[in-house]
Amino acid sequence: MTRPLLGCIADDFTGATDLANNLVRNGMRTVQTIGVPDGPLDATADAVVVALKSRTVPAAEAVEQSLAALRWLQAQGVQQIYFKYCSTFDSTPAGNIGPVTEALMDALGTDFTIATPAFPDNKRTVFKGYLFAGEGLLNESGMQNHPLTPMTDANLVRVLQAQTRRRVGLIDHTVVAQGEAAIRARIAELKSQGVAMAIVDAVSNADLLRLAPALKDLPLLTAGSGVAIGLPGNFGLTPSPQTAELPPARGRRAIVSGSCSVATNGQVADFIARGGQALALNPLRMAAGEPVAAEALAWAAGQLAGAPAAPVLIYSTAEPEAVRAIQGRLGVEEAGAMVERGIAAIAKGLVEQGVGQLLVAGGETSGACVQALGIAQLHIGAQIDPGVPWCHAVSPVAAQGLHLTLKSGNFGTPDFFTKAFGLLAEDAA
């Protein structure tokens, strides 16, 4: 078995499939593990993505999990490490991007790395160190209302500097536009000034492709998934159609959604407007210990028996005021964790009821669902929308195999919940 070339540590599960998707599409055979595996990698791959659920845990725990992932990746013989975080740089004021980056730098004995969440395919661009999400600045994009990681400053040099003792600098667009030699020269200049981490401007895929060759010798990269589009080329790999094949799909179709992003709110509304069958979860009833998950599963069983091909949607997705009201009653973390537990139990129950095609919306929500399903490894299939592929997994709960897509809160077109299923080839048997 050949050794993987690139070892990736993703701070959430949707982010991990997003990264794996970009690597696969650009020519790397990629395996995604859920958490740090107990034993050696049992597949041939050019890249391995270890999916952690470390974005919103306390910084010390995120560091510990990330270092465990690093040790395992090093034992598999990888040549370069990629720390993947969100394209909207999701983090609490205390971390975890800064602390995890520092810990990985120390462990790898390196004094410099880059940081850029740029992902132009999903309209995440970085200009003069400021992050734009869509047409406007990050802090005007809806991300200022995120339930767990509200982003209120678009200046990434400032955001990252607040999370680390090391100096943060900038490789700006005028340098990136000049290509590899200029970027390398700027890195040398920043290092001589004592800068350890540099935010990199990128407003297009062309910028990311110009950046990639200059990153060849860095032991550690930190980024959203965008930087990945140029990395396979650094290892002499080119896109190949076989890298994204999955078995045919089977079973019933369901969607669970715990994301409260602008995009997901729109996708829920669109699904309902098209006549989709949907059930809203009430977090206050969950908190009161009422059998919300059992009721939802009974509802889904009835719907799926009546119309087996039509997907059902079970969601806690809500607008910012409603989320704030729940958080005010239950506390921010408690509300998040409780809703995640409820949705994870529902996802598991749905698969036990014969759902074979499951769409999960939300990063933390996906982490909770994949863990409840006991999934250890995901195979990456075709892309539905930028950053969101179909995946396939086998687990004790899904012995016959499960097609799964983990949709980042912010990603996907408004009709995502409807169109995703239409893109899966069904088992003719």
Ligand SMILES: Nc1ncnc2c1ncn2[C@@H]1O[C@H](COP(=O)(O)OP(=O)(O)O)[C@@H](O)[C@H]1O
């Ligand atoms: N109605 C709600 N009230 C309060 N918190 C909620 C509600 N619905 C979902 N949540 C929580 O909000 C968080 C959403 O995060 P996540 O799943 O990562 O979505 P996204 O991908 O949009 O960031 C989760 O912790 C989830 O449990």
Ligand SMILES: O=C(O)[C@@H](O)C(=O)COP(=O)(O)O
């Ligand atoms: O980079 C991104 O935006 C995604 O890959 C990602 O990390 C998604 O996280 P959530 O928004 O929490 O789903």
